Amino acid sequence: MSLLSRPFKEALARLLERHDGIPFELRLWGGERLRFGAGEPEFAVTFRTRRALCEAALRSTLGLGEAYVRREVVFEGDLEDALTGLFQLARTVADRLPRLVPQFELPFERGAARVLDALNPGLLRGAARREKLAVERYYGLGNDFYPLFLDRRLQTSCGYFTSPGEALDDAQAHKLSLVARKLALRRGQRLLDLGCGWGHFMFHAAETYGVQCLGITLCDNQARYIREQAAARRLPVEVRVMSCAELEDEARWDRIVSFGAMCHAGERRIEVFYDRVRALLARGGLCLLESVTREKESPRTDPFLEKHIFPGYWPPSLDGMAARAAARGLDVLDAENLRRHSALTAQGWRRNLLENRERIARVTGFGEAFMRTWDFYLASAVAAFRTGHLSFVQMVLANGPQREIPLARAALYAAEEPLPRERAPVAPSVQVGSRAAARRPEPRRAVAKSA
Numbered sequence: 001m002s003l004l005s006r007p008f009k010e011a012l013a014r015l016l017e018r019h020d021g022i023p024f025e026l027r028l029w030g031g032e033r034l035r036f037g038a039g040e041p042e043f044a045v046t047f048r049t050r051r052a053l054c055e056a057a058l059r060s061t062l063g064l065g066e067a068y069v070r071r072e073v074v075f076e077g078d079l080e081d082a083l084t085g086l087f088q089l090a091r092t093v094a095d096r097l098p099r100l101v102p103q104f105e106l107p108f109e110r111g112a113a114r115v116l117d118a119l120n121p122g123l124l125r126g127a128a129r130r131e132k133l134a135v136e137r138y139y140g141l142g143n144d145f146y147p148l149f150l151d152r153r154l155q156t157s158c159g160y161f162t163s164p165g166e167a168l169d170d171a172q173a174h175k176l177s178l179v180a181r182k183l184a185l186r187r188g189q190r191l192l193d194l195g196c197g198w199g200h201f202m203f204h205a206a207e208t209y210g211v212q213c214l215g216i217t218l219c220d221n222q223a224r225y226i227r228e229q230a231a232a233r234r235l236p237v238e239v240r241v242m243s244c245a246e247l248e249d250e251a252r253w254d255r256i257v258s259f260g261a262m263c264h265a266g267e268r269r270i271e272v273f274y275d276r277v278r279a280l281l282a283r284g285g286l287c288l289l290e291s292v293t294r295e296k297e298s299p300r301t302d303p304f305l306e307k308h309i310f311p312g313y314w315p316p317s318l319d320g321m322a323a324r325a326a327a328r329g330l331d332v333l334d335a336e337n338l339r340r341h342s343a344l345t346a347q348g349w350r351r352n353l354l355e356n357r358e359r360i361a362r363v364t365g366f367g368e369a370f371m372r373t374w375d376f377y378l379a380s381a382v383a384a385f386r387t388g389h390l391s392f393v394q395m396v397l398a399n400g401p402q403r404e405i406p407l408a409r410a411a412l413y414a415a416e417e418p419l420p421r422e423r424a425p426v427a428p429s430v431q432v433g434s435r436a437a438a439r440r441p442e443p444r445r446a447v448a449k450s451a
Contacts, residue, residue: 021088022081028053036089043077043085061380062303069372079375080347083383091387139197139219145364146198149352154198157259157290158342158392168348171341176204181412182334182396183255183286184404185209192216192253192280194244194273195261199226199237206235211255215239216247244276252282259290262321266314267299271324278328278399286404287330287397292342292390293318302380309377318393325397333405334396342392343385350378 023037027046035041047053052072055063064086067073075082139146139156146154151172159171160178179201185191187210193202196215199222205211213236217223223239230237244261256277265273281287292315301314316324322332353360357371384390396405406412 019089019092021092022085024082024085043075043082045082045086046074046076048072048074060303061305062307065304065308065373065376065380068376069369079379080350080382080386083379084386087383087387087389091389139217139222142364143198143221143225145360145366148356148360148363149349151348153200155200155259156197158338158345159348160338161341161344164344168345168352171345171348176201178412179257179288179394180205180209181414182394183257183288184406185211185255186404187211189254190214191255191257192247194256194258194277195264196222196226196239197259198222199229199239201257201259202226202237203229203233203235206237207233212236213238214253216242216244218243244280245272247276247280249279251280252285253280254282254285256281256285256287258288260292262289262291263313263315264310266312267297270314270316270320274324274328277397278330281330281397281399283400284402285399286333286402287399288394289321289397290392290394291316291321293321293393294390295388304380305377308373315390318391321393321395325395330397330399331402332395333398333402334394336394337391338394339385339388339391342390343382346378346381346385350375350382353378 019037021037022042023035023039025041025044026034026036027044028034029048029050047056047067049067049072052063052067052070055067056073057063064073068075146156150156151159151168153169153172153176155172155175158175159168160175161171162174183191185205185208189209189211191202191205191211191213193199193213193215196202196217199215202213202215206213215226215237217226217239218241220241223241226237226239229235230239258277262270262273277287277289294315294317297317297320305313318335318337322335325332353371353374360366360371381390385392398405
């Protein structure tokens, strides 16, 4: 059925007549306008071409995002608010429109896939290689890019905001301190950071609590940065470029932390990730896992993210995280949903990206298509967390009886607990206008240049 036919429009009007989300206006290339919701529109979406509308309707965020990058769709109003309204609309449609083509998944399909993985380790090794390539594709954009939109400690996980207007740097400092308290860090402990990013949680743990740390990353530029900072600060922090599957079982760790690494493992390898956590955590030890989550697990993932930002990124569910831990004898001590904090964090990242747009172009050589791709990605993240399409779970697990966790939860938020100290430059220096930056080619993931 044509997307512009009268029957389609009538069906759409009936479906959305009780739309109670943000009111908005849809404008088509021929001048036609459709209004959704009650009250004056708070934003407008203009589809300049028939192709843009069809691709957005049929290819979800991938079609809409690519049309935005090509400038075939224009948002009037704040992009974050507009995408929040569209995500609300998508939820309305999902609730009221029966599936035209049901997606069946036979009960034995996932189990059979895991059996095949176990029988053929080469498949898992191939998945591990793909994971490293995906991580390098995202985090390997360079240590001169990330300081221009992340906080000064280069945290790629969400912060912890004490108020909606708090600065991103302060929220990330609160987050590091909160995680340290949830893990009940003490001097002399050994901590393993799976997917350690640029290492600032390890720096905080070593400087403030006297903890010995090992970080695991798949990204070479992160490892170089961590080694330089650890040497400058004279900290007992080591980093290795490897996956957690390559770590030896003999070494058990008092504490394990992971800020979202399981999403990069993907659906096929998340079981391996949990197996390794169980094998590496000492008896009586604590583990804190963070992850973007969704309500129900599915083999499908966001198509725009998959193609243009982070291939293989797969969020589990809260139920899935807890069930995998329990299946391995790990006790779930605490689970907290930081969804609203994640929305504020993504909002802060996007604000930094837009404010530093010209400087990023000078430093990195990244073109307009790249910037519009990341603008859409970050605005989509804000909208997804705002509307509950995605959540962000922080879960504390114990391997055996645990007496180190305070009895009262109020201790987690004690004001007297130390915040991260700074003893060395935090963000790597950025050489604006360097010849190396000027020669850097456009990243391969950027979609076609905007018209």
